[in-house]
Every structure is written in C-alpha cells, then in structure tokens.
Amino acid sequence: xxxxxxxxxxxxxxxxxxxxxxxxxxxxxxxxxxxxxxxxxxxxxxxxxxxxxxxxxxxxxxxxxxxxxxxxxxxxxxxxxxxxxxxxxxxxxxxxxxxxxxxxxxxxxxxxxxxxxxxxxxxxxxxxxxxxxxxxxxxxxxxxxxxxxxxxxxxxxxxxxxxxxxxxxxxxxxxxxxxxxxxxxxxxxxxxxxxxxxxxxxxxxxxxxxxxxxxxxxxxxxxxxxxxxxxxxxxxxxxxxxxxxxxxxxxxxxxxxxxxxxxxxxxxxxxxxxxxxxxxxxxxxxxxxxxxxxxxxxxxxxxxxxxxxxxxxxxxxxxxxxxxxxxxxxxxxxxxxxxxxxxxxxxxxxxxxxxxxxxxxxxxxxxxxxxxxxxxxxxxxxxxxxxxxxxxxxxxxxxxxxxxxxxxxxxxxxxxxxxxxxxxxxxxxxxxxxxxxxxxxxxxxxxxxxxxxxxxxxxxxxxxxxxxxxxxxxxxxxxxxxxxxxxxxxxxxxxxxxxxxxxxxxxxxxxxx
Numbered sequence: 001x002x003x004x005x006x007x008x009x010x011x012x013x014x015x016x017x018x019x020x021x022x023x024x025x026x027x028x029x030x031x032x033x034x035x036x037x038x039x040x041x042x043x044x045x046x047x048x049x050x051x052x053x054x055x056x057x058x059x060x061x062x063x064x065x066x067x068x069x070x071x072x073x074x075x076x077x078x079x080x081x082x083x084x085x086x087x088x089x090x091x092x093x094x095x096x097x098x099x100x101x102x103x104x105x106x107x108x109x110x111x112x113x114x115x116x117x118x119x120x121x122x123x124x125x126x127x128x129x130x131x132x133x134x135x136x137x138x139x140x141x142x143x144x145x146x147x148x149x150x151x152x153x154x155x156x157x158x159x160x161x162x163x164x165x166x167x168x169x170x171x172x173x174x175x176x177x178x179x180x181x182x183x184x185x186x187x188x189x190x191x192x193x194x195x196x197x198x199x200x201x202x203x204x205x206x207x208x209x210x211x212x213x214x215x216x217x218x219x220x221x222x223x224x225x226x227x228x229x230x231x232x233x234x235x236x237x238x239x240x241x242x243x244x245x246x247x248x249x250x251x252x253x254x255x256x257x258x259x260x261x262x263x264x265x266x267x268x269x270x271x272x273x274x275x276x277x278x279x280x281x282x283x284x285x286x287x288x289x290x291x292x293x294x295x296x297x298x299x300x301x302x303x304x305x306x307x308x309x310x311x312x313x314x315x316x317x318x319x320x321x322x323x324x325x326x327x328x329x330x331x332x333x334x335x336x337x338x339x340x341x342x343x344x345x346x347x348x349x350x351x352x353x354x355x356x357x358x359x360x361x362x363x364x365x366x367x368x369x370x371x372x373x374x375x376x377x378x379x380x381x382x383x384x385x386x387x388x389x390x391x392x393x394x395x396x397x398x399x400x401x402x403x404x405x406x407x408x409x410x411x412x413x414x415x416x417x418x419x420x421x422x423x424x425x426x427x428x429x430x431x432x433x434x435x436x437x438x439x440x441x442x443x444x445x446x447x448x449x450x451x452x453x454x455x456x457x458x459x460x461x462x463x464x465x466x467x468x469x470x471x472x473x474x475x476x477x478x479x480x481x482x483x484x485x486x487x488x489x490x491x492x493x494x495x496x497x498x499x500x501x502x503x504x505x506x507x508x509x510x511x512x513x
Contacts, residue, residue: 081141086130101219104376106140107133148179192431246461306360489513
C-alpha cells in the first residue's frame with residue numbers, strides 16, 4: 001500500500017502502502033469546497049490550464065467537478081485536480097491513467113516529477129501515451145483532507161496493554177476524526193475507493209468517451225484498478241497492477257499476511273547487509289544490532305536530535321520501540337533508492353546511528369499544518385477497511401497472533417494501522433472487504449505484478465487476486481521490494497511491452513529485476 005504514512009501519534013511513516021514521499025512538492029494543494037447541485041452541469045468537461053511557469057513543455061493541470069455522492073446528487077459536487085503529461089507528437093495509444101499508491105498519495109506529483117528527475121515511465125510508454133495522474137478526492141489538488149495537527153501529533157500507543165491504554169487510543173481516534181470532519185466538511189464521508197473508481201470513469205468520458213481506459217496502478221493503485229474493472233469491465237482496454245492489495249480477505253487473514261511479508265523482507269535485509277559494501281553494518285550481526293536497538297528503545301526512547309518541531313524535517317524528538325517497528329516498514333520498501341524512496345543502505349545507516357544513540361532517521365514525522373499530507377491515508381482507509389475491534393481483548397488477540405508469526409515486527413503494518421486507528425472514526429466504512437464481483441471477468445486480461453519479498457503487499461495477496469480473475473496473468477519478480485515498475489528492470493520491460501504492444505507474458509512467468 002505504497003505511499004502510506006502511519007500516524008506520528010502512533011509512532012509512525014509513509015507504505016501508503018505506505019512512507020513520507022521524498023518527491024519535490026511541485027503541486028500546491030488547492031482546497032475547493034463541495035459545491036451545490038446547480039453546478040453539476042459543469043462536470044462534463046475538464047478545465048485545463050498551465051500548472052506553473054517553471055514546468056517543462058507537455059505538463060498541464062486540469063480540474064473537473066464530480067458528484068460528492070453518486071447515490072444522491074442533492075449533496076453537491078467536489079472538484080478533482082489532475083496533471084497531464086504529453087509529448088509534442090500525438091499519443092498513438094491515447095491516455096494512460098496512473099495511480100502510484102497510498103491511499104493518500106498525489107498522482108499529480110509523480111506525473112510532474114516524471115519530467116524533472118530519473119525516468120519513471122518507459123520511453124516507449126511516453127512516446128505512445130499521454131499520462132494522467134488524478135489526485136483522489138481528499139488528496140493533493142482534490143480538496144485535501146484537513147485535520148488538527150495538534151491532535152494528530154499526540155503520542156498514543158497502537159498496541160494497548162491495558163484497558164486504560166485501549167480507551168486512550170479510542171479517545172484519540174475520535175478526537176482526531178472529529179477535527180477532520182469539522183475542518184474538511186461533508187467530503188469526509190465520501191472518500192472510499194469505489195467513489196474514486198466512478199470519478200475515473202467521469203474523467204475518461206470527459207477526455208474521450210469513445211476510448212477505453214488504460215491504467216497503471218501500483219500498490220493501493222491496484223485496489224483502484226480492480227474497483228474500476230468491477231464497476232466498468234467493458235470500458236477497460238489495458239490494465240497493469242503492480243504490488244497487489246487484496247481487498248477480499250477478513251481482518252485476521254489480512255493482518256497475518258502483511259505482518260509475515262514485512263518480517264520475511266526484514267530478514268532479507270539482514271541477509272543483504274553482509275553481501276555488499278554499501279551496508280554500514282557489514283560484517284556485524286545486523287539482526288542482533290537491530291534487536292539491541294529495539295530493546296534499548298523499550299527501556300527508554302532513543303533521542304532524535306536531528307528532528308525539529310516545524311518545517312519539512314519535523315519529526316519526534318525521540319523514538320520508542322513501537323515506533324521503530326512501525327516506521328521500519330516504510331524504510332524497507334525498496335532495496336535501491338528510487339524516485340520516491342531511499343534504499344536499504346540508508347536503512348542500515350539509520351540502524352547504525354540508532355545503535356550509537358541517534359535515532360533521527362527512524363523518527364516519526366509530525367504534521368505541521370491543517371492540510372498536511374499525513375491525513376488522507378487514514379481518512380480513506382477507514383472507509384475501505386473493516387475495523388471490528390471493540391475491546392482490548394479484540395486487539396490483544398490480533399497482536400498475539402501476529403507476534404507468533406512475526407516475532408520481530410509483532411504485527412506492525414498498514415493493515416493493523418487501520419484496524420486500530422479507525423476504531424471510533426466518525427465516517428462509516430462504506431466499502432468493506434468482499435470477494436471480487438463476477439463482473440470483473442468481463443474485462444480483458446489484466447497483468448498483475450508482484451515481487452516475492454514485498455514488505456507491504458504480500459505475494460500471497462497477488463496469488464489470491466489472480467485466482468479470482470479469469471485470464472489474468474501474474475508476473476513474479478524474484479527479488480525484494482515494494483512494486484517493480486520504477487526499478488526499470490525486466491519487470492518494467494514486460495509491463496511496457498504489454499502497454500505498448502499488447503504482449504502478455506506467459507502464465508506463471510518470473511523475472512529477476
């Protein structure tokens with residue numbers, strides 16, 4: 001669920017699943033209040049404009065009004081923002097919709113960054129498609145979620161040990177949710193992924209109703225793609241899902257799958273450290289060093305002297321053991337540095353520094369404004385994922401189970417984040433887990449991609465989804481890390497070949513990069 005950032009109040013990062021994105025902040029959030037029904041007549045077209053004078057040629061920003069509630073147009077509309085990248089030559093294959101993950105990640109930022117940094121999209125893809133990144137409702141350019149940063153930054157344990165701890169967690173969740181509802185307005189109730197699927201269909205129609213949808217979704221973007229394919233299977237042309245989220249399993253199964261995937265990848269990181277000169281702890285028992293750091297933090301939080309209370313580097317002044325376990329999931333997402341994330345060499349350096357009393361690189365980010373990018377992941381996730389715990393016993397059961405299968409990480413994951421921090425959230429769970437609709441079989445073959453050791457989207461999730469979609473093909477990358485396209489290796493070449501030439505790999509194909 002790439003793009004995920006756990007709440008700093010619970011010790012958190014990104015995934016969304018889950019990481020503080022290190023992409024440049026090219027796109028300023030443009031808050032737009034939901035409008036009355038008499039504006040619905042304006043939603044048939046996209047209003048395109050230049051984003052800024054500094055953008056390279058081919059970049060445009062667009063806005064479209066969509067219904068806040070597709071079941072009741074009386075509620076009003078919300079304005080969505082998006083960025084389009086197109087080269088001077090005509091896009092032979094039309095438009096490629098792109099969602100990089102999350103939930104809560106601004107696709108617009110990725111698309112703009114594609115012209116100003118390392119290559120993200122393949123050359124043939126850029127030559128044949130225009131790329132569009134729609135910011136989901138509540139994110140970036142699309143009326144961003146607003147919350148009280150003081151409430152968000154409260155330090156509350158996600159892993160309660162007593163009834164008092166559990167009540168403190170629930171009270172915090174309610175207070176944060178109340179602040180988000182009051183500051184955001186009615187949009188807080190209409191953020192689920194099903195709404196995003198319908199929003200995408202309106203954008204597709206506005207661009208060219210005669211052309212079907214091409215889509216590349218990573219991590220949470222895979223859930224977006226599957227949702228669209230369920231709703232509008234006949235409108236899909238080519239779809240690639242990279243890093244598969246399984247939105248069909250029960251709470252306990254989801255937690256166990258993600259917790260064990262995280263722990264397995266952590267063990268891969270420990271093994272990697274003694275195979276490369278890039279690891280700051282090479283030649284040492286890195287697993288032992290990590291365990292020692294966690295034990296130290298359990299006795300007393302480790303200082304993070306490089307953190308400040310404001311600005312881009314705002315983070316907690318010290319780090320607990322719970323926070324280390326939670327934040328590490330985002331730091332372990334990618335073995336190699338990518339356009340959005342640092343690599344395992346940086347993680348090794350972070351552990352080495354923490355072992356010497358400086359845990360700055362493992363600290364939790366702090367929210368610094370009412371529209372901070374930390375908030376959307378929770379607001380969207382609480383409407384998509386069941387969180388049925390009503391007592392300390394309910395959470396302790398999950399913690400005990402996860403600790404048995406993943407003894408080092410103890411269940412810390414994006415799945416557990418939603419299961420613990422959505423308790424008491426004011427908005428209803430309108431899009432809970434369920435089996436995929438049989439209608440998805442009406443879509444053309446979908447290409448699924450997953451790495452064998454993904455700390456966020458388990459290979460088990462990928463195989464489970466593949467089994468539910470007739471004619472879909474799963475490509476497995478025999479390596480570590482969350483998603484594969486941005487690595488520009490064999491998996492990316494296969495994805496590009498499918499998007500540009502329509503060539504699907506053979507079933508059960510594997511690649512190494």
